[in-house]
Amino acid sequence: MKIVSKNFGIKNNHQIDVAIKNGIYSSLNIVFKKEPKEIVEEVDLSGLRGKGGGGGATGRKWKMLKGEKKVYLCVNADESEPGTCKDRQILEKDPHLLIEGIILSSYAIGANESYIYIRGEYTTQAKILQQAINESYQKGFLGKNIQNSNFNLELTLHRGAGAYICGEKSALLESIEGKRGHPRLKPKRPEPDYLFGEDAIVNNVETIATVPFIIKNGYQAYREFGTACSPGTLLFAISGHINNAGVYEVPFAYPMKKYIEEFGGGVWKNRKLKAVIPGGSSTKILKAEDIEDLKLDYDSMREAGTSLGTGGMIVIDESTCMVKTLKNLLKFYHEESCGQCTPCREGSGWAYKLVKKIYEDNGKLKDLELLKDNSFIMNGKTICVFGVAVADVIDGFLSKFEDEFIEYIRKNNVS
Ligand SMILES: Cc1cc2nc3c(=O)[nH]c(=O)nc-3n(C[C@H](O)[C@H](O)[C@H](O)COP(=O)(O)O)c2cc1C
Numbered sequence: 001m002k003i004v005s006k007n008f009g010i011k012n013n014h015q016i017d018v019a020i021k022n023g024i025y026s027s028l029n030i031v032f033k034k035e036p037k038e039i040v041e042e043v044d045l046s047g048l049r050g051k052g053g054g055g056g057a058t059g060r061k062w063k064m065l066k067g068e069k070k071v072y073l074c075v076n077a078d079e080s081e082p083g084t085c086k087d088r089q090i091l092e093k094d095p096h097l098l099i100e101g102i103i104l105s106s107y108a109i110g111a112n113e114s115y116i117y118i119r120g121e122y123t124t125q126a127k128i129l130q131q132a133i134n135e136s137y138q139k140g141f142l143g144k145n146i147q148n149s150n151f152n153l154e155l156t157l158h159r160g161a162g163a164y165i166c167g168e169k170s171a172l173l174e175s176i177e178g179k180r181g182h183p184r185l186k187p188k189r190p191e192p193d194y195l196f197g198e199d200a201i202v203n204n205v206e207t208i209a210t211v212p213f214i215i216k217n218g219y220q221a222y223r224e225f226g227t228a229c230s231p232g233t234l235l236f237a238i239s240g241h242i243n244n245a246g247v248y249e250v251p252f253a254y255p256m257k258k259y260i261e262e263f264g265g266g267v268w269k270n271r272k273l274k275a276v277i278p279g280g281s282s283t284k285i286l287k288a289e290d291i292e293d294l295k296l297d298y299d300s301m302r303e304a305g306t307s308l309g310t311g312g313m314i315v316i317d318e319s320t321c322m323v324k325t326l327k328n329l330l331k332f333y334h335e336e337s338c339g340q341c342t343p344c345r346e347g348s349g350w351a352y353k354l355v356k357k358i359y360e361d362n363g364k365l366k367d368l369e370l371l372k373d374n375s376f377i378m379n380g381k382t383i384c385v386f387g388v389a390v391a392d393v394i395d396g397f398l399s400k401f402e403d404e405f406i407e408y409i410r411k412n413n414v415s
Helices: 016-021 036-046 058-063 087-093 095-109 123-138 169-176 205-217 219-223 256-262 298-303 322-336 342-359 365-378 386-412
Strands: 071-077 111-118 154-159 193-195 198-204 233-240 246-251 273-277 312-317
Touching: 016 095, 016 123, 036 058, 036 095, 036 205, 036 219, 058 095, 058 198, 071 095, 071 169, 071 205, 087 095, 087 123, 087 205, 087 233, 095 111, 095 123, 095 198, 095 205, 111 123, 111 169, 123 154, 169 193, 169 198, 198 205, 205 219, 233 256, 256 273, 256 312, 322 342, 322 386, 342 365, 342 386, 365 386
Parallel strands: 071 111, 071 198, 111 154, 233 312
Antiparallel strands: 193 198, 233 246, 273 312
């Protein structure tokens, strides 16, 4: 079943005339006849969960707005995590679907100004998107009094400068404000985010691109797929040691093994599967045997001791050295820590140095204890969950592959 990828195969679908011919923007007629709160209710009833990694309920987030302040919708197209490459498909292949989703969502939450924050490295996607935005203005889908509805919407594409941390929603908002992309302290109780002193909603590209389907077909149609707690579909990505790396939309609760075999075409070079990092590099690694009966939904992944994340699976074959894999991942996190919190700034550096030392055959067994201590110190003691993610990556590798680390160290050492 395809919801957001339905038109991906259509030639020149990024051009507005082709997109309109294929049904994009047709939900505007429906939406402007309804009250904004009816749209919020429909999205809430659909159970739509945020597709940027956290899986928070979109409707509940929108309902936190009190209507007392101006509201901004900020669409998160930062997509910088290794293994996560799904939103770029929407940006390239159906940018008008995203814009349609932005119009509907902005109308629902009462936003007259919206931003798309796109990662700096997505130069091609930024060009395609800016062209699509320009076309949408020309056709009168953006701007003043859209389709005689009295609804105005200005949409700005904001390009990042290449920092992974700017995908974290509060760092993203700081960055739009022209400041350094440092995450903000979180409030005690859930409340709307803020931008320029007004309310802001941050949602992922795919989350927003799903809204037109819900509005056109009703919340029940969305709930026909997936499970009660993980309704609908997700653009799951697969990369690494796999025959058909790519992005394929399937309903939640699809069996992971079947996905790897059917869509991914199985592990490359006729090798055996060793492990899978299931939902972008920040999710805890699983062994081949862990995925035998595993389903791709939030609850099943939590029960398996990991998380669904963005659904970007990294497949690892039997020939892979786990010490080297962890070293490479930690190099990324060390370079991308924003440096604001000491446990994350220092901890990610120390973790990288320790695993590099082991990889370069200078490791001692006690380094593994140091590594565990280091992730304990990082975990839960920082402003954002970047530090938690690094600790989870380390803990995941050590809980599943500690034997391999020990053997690697023993090969060259007797301590
Ligand atoms: C380090 C870090 C990077 C993140 N990167 C992204 C990203 O690139 N895209 C995204 O949508 N969410 C990202 N998130 C999650 C966002 O903070 C936020 O939860 C999300 O954009 C909310 O949208 P959603 O509810 O539609 O998922 C990141 C979080 C962290 C901690």
